Amino acid sequence: MIEVYTARRVITMNPSWPEGEAIAVRDGRILEVGSLASMRPWLEQDDSTIIDRFAEQVIMPGLIDPHLHPLMAAVLLPMQFITALEWRFPWETVPATETPAAYRKALTRHAAAGGDAPFFTWGYHRHWHDEMSRALLDEIFGARPAVAWQRSFHELYMNSAMMAELGMDERKLEGRHQIDVARGHFYENGLGYAINKLNPIIMSQEWIDRGLTRLRQLVHFGGHTTVGDMAVGIFNADLEHDAAERMLDLPDTPFRVLRVPHAVRLAGAQRSHEETLSLIEALPERNTHRFRYSRKVKLFTDGAFFSQLAVLQAPGYIDGHLGEWLMTPPDYEAAARVYWNAGYEIHVHCTGDLGLQLAIDTLETLQWERPRFNHGYTIEHFGFSTPEQVRRIKALGANVSANVYYLHELSAAYGDQGVGVERSQQMARLGTCERDGVLWTLHSDFPMAPAMPLYSAWVACTRQNCEGDVVGPAECVTLDAALRAITIDAATVLGLQEETGSLRAGKCADFVVLDQDPYAVGAAGLKDLNILATCFEGQITEVSQP
Amino acid sequence: MIEAQRPALPLTVIGGYLGVGKTTLINRVLARSTGQRLAVLVNDFGELNIDATLIAGAEGDTIALTNGCVCCAIGDDLGAALAQLQARRDRLDAVLLEASGVADPLRLGRMADTWPGFRLASVTVVADALRIRDLCRDQYIGAHVRAQIVTADQILVSKLDRSSPIEQRDVLEWLHAQTSASIVTDDRKVLAVDAHRRPPLPGLRATHPTFQTRTFRANGPVDRERLEHWAENLDRSIRAKGFVQLTATMEWYTVQLVAGSLQFDRLSATQQKPEVTQLVLIGPDAAFLEPPL
Numbered sequence: 083m084i085e086v087y088t089a090r091r092v093i094t095m096n097p098s099w100p101e102g103e104a105i106a107v108r109d110g111r112i113l114e115v116g117s118l119a120s121m122r123p124w125l126e127q128d129d130s131t132i133i134d135r136f137a138e139q140v141i142m143p144g145l146i147d148p149h150l151h152p153l154m155a156a157v158l159l160p161m162q163f164i165t166a167l168e169w170r171f172p173w174e175t176v177p178a179t180e181t182p183a184a185y186r187k188a189l190t191r192h193a194a195a196g197g198d199a200p201f202f203t204w205g206y207h208r209h210w211h212d213e214m215s216r217a218l219l220d221e222i223f224g225a226r227p228a229v230a231w232q233r234s235f236h237e238l239y240m241n242s243a244m245m246a247e248l249g250m251d252e253r254k255l256e257g258r259h260q261i262d263v264a265r266g267h268f269y270e271n272g273l274g275y276a277i278n279k280l281n282p283i284i285m286s287q288e289w290i291d292r293g294l295t296r297l298r299q300l301v302h303f304g305g306h307t308t309v310g311d312m313a314v315g316i317f318n319a320d321l322e323h324d325a326a327e328r329m330l331d332l333p334d335t336p337f338r339v340l341r342v343p344h345a346v347r348l349a350g351a352q353r354s355h356e357e358t359l360s361l362i363e364a365l366p367e368r369n370t371h372r373f374r375y376s377r378k379v380k381l382f383t384d385g386a387f388f389s390q391l392a393v394l395q396a397p398g399y400i401d402g403h404l405g406e407w408l409m410t411p412p413d414y415e416a417a418a419r420v421y422w423n424a425g426y427e428i429h430v431h432c433t434g435d436l437g438l439q440l441a442i443d444t445l446e447t448l449q450w451e452r453p454r455f456n457h458g459y460t461i462e463h464f465g466f467s468t469p470e471q472v473r474r475i476k477a478l479g480a481n482v483s484a485n486v487y488y489l490h491e492l493s494a495a496y497g498d499q500g501v502g503v504e505r506s507q508q509m510a511r512l513g514t515c516e517r518d519g520v521l522w523t524l525h526s527d528f529p530m531a532p533a534m535p536l537y538s539a540w541v542a543c544t545r546q547n548c549e550g551d552v553v554g555p556a557e558c559v560t561l562d563a564a565l566r567a568i569t570i571d572a573a574t575v576l577g578l579q580e581e582t583g584s585l586r587a588g589k590c591a592d593f594v595v596l597d598q599d600p601y602a603v604g605a606a607g608l609k610d611l612n613i614l615a616t617c618f619e620g621q622i623t624e625v626s627q628p
Numbered sequence: 629m630i631e632a633q634r635p636a637l638p639l640t641v642i643g644g645y646l647g648v649g650k651t652t653l654i655n656r657v658l659a660r661s662t663g664q665r666l667a668v669l670v671n672d673f674g675e676l677n678i679d680a681t682l683i684a685g686a687e688g689d690t691i692a693l694t695n696g697c698v699c700c701a702i703g704d705d706l707g708a709a710l711a712q713l714q715a716r717r718d719r720l721d722a723v724l725l726e727a728s729g730v731a732d733p734l735r736l737g738r739m740a741d742t743w744p745g746f747r748l749a750s751v752t753v754v755a756d757a758l759r760i761r762d763l764c765r766d767q768y769i770g771a772h773v774r775a776q777i778v779t780a781d782q783i784l785v786s787k788l789d790r791s792s793p794i795e796q797r798d799v800l801e802w803l804h805a806q807t808s809a810s811i812v813t814d815d816r817k818v819l820a821v822d823a824h825r826r827p828p829l830p831g832l833r834a835t836h837p838t839f840q841t842r843t844f845r846a847n848g849p850v851d852r853e854r855l856e857h858w859a860e861n862l863d864r865s866i867r868a869k870g871f872v873q874l875t876a877t878m879e880w881y882t883v884q885l886v887a888g889s890l891q892f893d894r895l896s897a898t899q900q901k902p903e904v905t906q907l908v909l910i911g912p913d914a915a916f917l918e919p920p921l
Binding site: 398 | 729766767768772918
């Protein structure tokens with residue numbers, strides 16, 4: 083049986099055969115993109131149905147986010163988002179809550195909505211929401227346990243009822259480092275203590291399952307038909323495998339997940355890189371139709387971008403603090419050599435330009451020792467960089483997977499308090515990547531940024547930050563490059579380009595249905611496009627709007 | 629838990645880049661620690677050279693030695709390791725804490741310094757005489773190594789015996805030009821130094837730059853020793869003043885925190901008595917320890 087979907091326009095992202103008016107699908111694969119007339123030879127050979135419910139809409143390849151973290155997301159998603167910036171979810175659109183009064187009102191509203199289960203909110207930030215305290219949560223939530231988690235994940239507040247619920251002995255907590263009992267405040271090292279106590283709730287099967295159900299919805303809502311889990315083992319590989327099997331790897335899940343193991347976590351304190359490699363070699367035995375490992379591995383150079391722990395070249399941070407190496411440079415090189423020589427595609431987390439320099443220098447050393455072509459070495463995050471580094475990335479054959487949301491949320495703040503205006507405006511140097519011919523893609527790193535590829539593409543094209551300013555306009559990318567970045571180029575970075583990422587005969591029938599043509603609305607309109615449905619391997623799933 | 633009577637345990641942080649000789653130093657200090665009961669906190673036991681006949685027992689992340697010393701693996705959680713040590717404080721004289729190669733030893737030291745029951749004796753950074761100048765120029769970790777040297781209280785120069793007298797003089801002169809830390813070459817003196825430089829050092833990040841004022845109140849009288857112990861453990865950037873009624877005398881005093889210690893002045897009979905004990909703290913937000921009121 084052949085299913086033919088007609089559309090106002092089918093955008094293929096295949097430059098050799100850029101568009102059509104219909105797409106024919108059989109057994110989950112594309113037979114042809116063209117017109118009803120052009121498909122006649124196929125339709126004469128087999129039974130067929132013409133489906134015209136999308137005749138007024140636009141079809142383009144299923145979207146791809148090559149780097150997010152399902153299990154981290156699962157911990158977060160059951161919480162009530164109350165955030166300074168808007169977040170759109172299939173179950174609700176979280177409005178921007180920009181003032182202390184609005185924040186308090188939102189808390190009060192959720193408290194009034196009732197229930198006595200512990201209440202968790204995420205997104206509190208002093209910059210917008212003013213002081214948070216145990217007393218405030220006590221006042222609003224009374225006897226109901228409540229936790230307010232800060233936007234950066236590095237601190238939280240809880241009320242008296244939650245402390246009692248967790249059996250915390252206040253006298254024992256007095257004077258503990260980075261715990262302020264009076265204010266119910268747990269941060270940095272003190273946060274570790276609080277999380278340890280909260281784990282029975284937020285790592286419980288019930289909680290994780292609720293989170294993964296939401297994750298499944300939101301991945302679909304964003305129009306994805308493929309995502310990358312770019313650090314399997316971030317908490318605990320067994321727990322992650324079990325949870326994914328239970329909640330995500332289901333017959334009606336409308337996307338596939340490429341899994342990339344976190345080599346540092348899997349190594350732990352004792353295992354050598356060679357021992358870890360043999361552990362990773364065995365992971366593909368777990369592959370299922372939707373969930374797959376390939377010969378990819380995740381490594382790290384420098385620290386988190388949101389915490390200003392990126393390691394920078396001169397002139398560094400304005401206040402003189404130094405970033406943090408996640409792997410020491412000799413250890414990074416040793417690990418990269420093991421995986422490089424075993425034929426792996428290395429995805430390296432780099433946020434600062436010195437972290438990036440280490441990643442590039444190491445690649446150059448490895449290329450000298452044992453040259454490889456088409457090796458898939460990919461720079462993940464790509465916060466700060468220089469134009470000279472982009473040239474070397476190109477010369478050495480590496481790819482870039484950028485979190486462009488840094489620029490949207492942080493460029494203004496990091497200009498004032500961080501690195502100064504020149505460098506903060508050139509975060510995510512993607513215009514140079516496009517001009518130099520580097521293969522690049524966009525990711526959300528969800529839950530660090532919204533998993534909305536069209537929104538990321540809008541930021542990459544317009545470079546508009548959350549204050550409405552255009553930052554580093556010379557680094558804007560073209561509309562076409564941005565749309566490739568969330569489809570065929572993302573597939574190529576994940577090594578799935580033979581299977582998905584564009585619409586051509588032989589590939590999986592993975593597509594999204596849009597209400598408007600992205601080329602017609604232009605870059606500025608990308609973020610307002612509506613995704614009406616997705617098709618994963620021939621199965622249509624409607625997108626429900628909140 | 630506030631334990632007022634016992635003095636805080638002196639804690640020495642041992643920092644320095646990979647391969648400079650931190651573990652060798654710790655092994656030597658342990659080997660000759662007769663009489664002094666040391667707790668050694670290390671990243672992992674793998675490198676420690678503990679004579680099997682000296683091991684009195686092992687429990688979880690802790691190994692007890694027959695000479696009264698203990699070794700603990702820190703893992704990810706320095707706090708948990710310190711809490712464990714606190715439980716056996718009576719049986720210890722000093723603590724050695726090994727920082728990993730790219731860690732900021734001063735940051736670790738400050739963290740331990742704010743923990744009840746411990747005080748930072750010194751941040752000691754081991755510098756390899758043969759490699760230190762190259763490491764300081766290293767493009768990736770040069771800035772981190774330079775920061776370790778500048779912020780240390782003392783530098784122990786290792787591997788000096790492997791260089792010529794002229795080279796030895798050169799590296800010592802060079803180190804003196806880089807830092808005001810004291811520079812030692814004899815590892816028997818490491819624990820003798822007990823002089824952490826407390827004033828904030830230039831070029832360091834102020835993690836919580838916004839200053840806040842907070843007021844603590846209590847209805848009843850307050851124990852002076854508990855209050856003094858609390859003050860000892862306060863971040864040095866905090867200022868405090870207020871009125872307290874002390875349990876020993878039931879009299880009212882003005883109290884002020886000066887250079888890390890509390891000064892009490894009794895209110896005279898003619899002065900108006902406050903209704904409640906009240907302390908106002910000014911300092912970086914989040915650095916406050918709640919007073920034992």
